[in-house]
Amino acid sequence: MRDYVKILYNYVYTRVPDSGDIEDIIQETMLAAWKSIGTYNASSSFKTWLIGIANNKINDYYRHRYRNRTETLEGQGEITDGYDFTEHTAVKNDVKQALSVLDDDEKHLVHLIFNVRLSYSEISEITGIPTGTIKSRMSAIKEKLKKRLGEGYYG
Amino acid sequence: MDKSECGIIIDMLPNYLNHNGNLSGDETSRVLTHLAVCEGCRNEAAFLLTLKKISAALAADVPENIINSVFNKIDEAANECEHEDVLTVSVAFGLIRDALYTARKVVNFAYQNI
Numbered sequence: 001m002r003d004y005v006k007i008l009y010n011y012v013y014t015r016v017p018d019s020g021d022i023e024d025i026i027q028e029t030m031l032a033a034w035k036s037i038g039t040y041n042a043s044s045s046f047k048t049w050l051i052g053i054a055n056n057k058i059n060d061y062y063r064h065r066y067r068n069r070t071e072t073l074e075g076q077g078e079i080t081d082g083y084d085f086t087e088h089t090a091v092k093n094d095v096k097q098a099l100s101v102l103d104d105d106e107k108h109l110v111h112l113i114f115n116v117r118l119s120y121s122e123i124s125e126i127t128g129i130p131t132g133t134i135k136s137r138m139s140a141i142k143e144k145l146k147k148r149l150g151e152g153y154y155g
Numbered sequence: 156m157d158k159s160e161c162g163i164i165i166d167m168l169p170n171y172l173n174h175n176g177n178l179s180g181d182e183t184s185r186v187l188t189h190l191a192v193c194e195g196c197r198n199e200a201a202f203l204l205t206l207k208k209i210s211a212a213l214a215a216d217v218p219e220n221i222i223n224s225v226f227n228k229i230d231e232a233a234n235e236c237e238h239e240d241v242l243t244v245s246v247a248f249g250l251i252r253d254a255l256y257t258a259r260k261v262v263n264f265a266y267q268n269i
Contacts, residue, residue, distance in 0.1 A: 005222050013215040023221055030225045031232060045177075095212045107213060113169050114210035119177045120166065135166060145206060 010115040029054045101148045164189045
């Protein structure tokens with residue numbers, strides 16, 4: 001349970017600015033998941049299903065806040081909703097340096113893979129971006145970082 | 156060395172490094188077997204580990220209380236159920252809570268048995 005809440009939190013926090021709202025959305029998502037577990041039929045992975053519920057709660061949140069806006073945030077082929085990772089908590093300088101070569105989309109992809117712990121196919125399902133494209137972006141990210149980190153990047 | 160196998164293994168490495176159950180037992184064995192004989196892929200795995208550490212800088216600080224508050228909300232909802240439903244709900248909840256700790260296969264199993 002703890003792992004799933006952490007994973008969910010890492011997904012939601014880049015989409016919702018206020019920490020109180022994030023907590024509400026997490027609670028509502030887990031509660032809705034508990035109530036509707038009977039409908040989970042493994043046609044998608046459990047994480048994808050859970051994030052699908054979270055997306056609905058996030059969309060409700062934005063619809064409530066911005067009543068006149070009609071666009072939704074999911075499945076538009078974008079990874080990032082404009083979350084600015086440069087505003088993030090203080091990090092060690094060498095890590096900051098390494099991250100600086102990545103653009104926002106690339107940072108988000110890395111975040112989804114290692115912090116939200118989604119597979120390429122799960123990311124594809126959630127964002128609407130084809131798996132092949134995701135793999136190419138990941139290759140590009142690795143090349144950029146290998147160049148930036150230079151020799152001995154294995155350590 | 157079969158280069159196409161390297162391509163497949165490299166795509167599986169992030170999942171392998173996440174220890175998150177996205178890989179089946181067979182897939183994990185496949186990765187381990189290949190890494191044992193392929194230095195190139197071992198280097199790639201080491202690099203991805205560096206990338207994983209770097210990406211930790213992008214992770215959220217999850218508030219301590221959030222897990223308790225999630226469980227409290229679920230407990231409240233369970234308590235609000237009619238008395239005769241409570242046993243069914245609490246059994247279901249117990250199964251679900253255990254299932255959430257484990258991999259997808261166990262979630263399917265719990266679903267089939269509710």
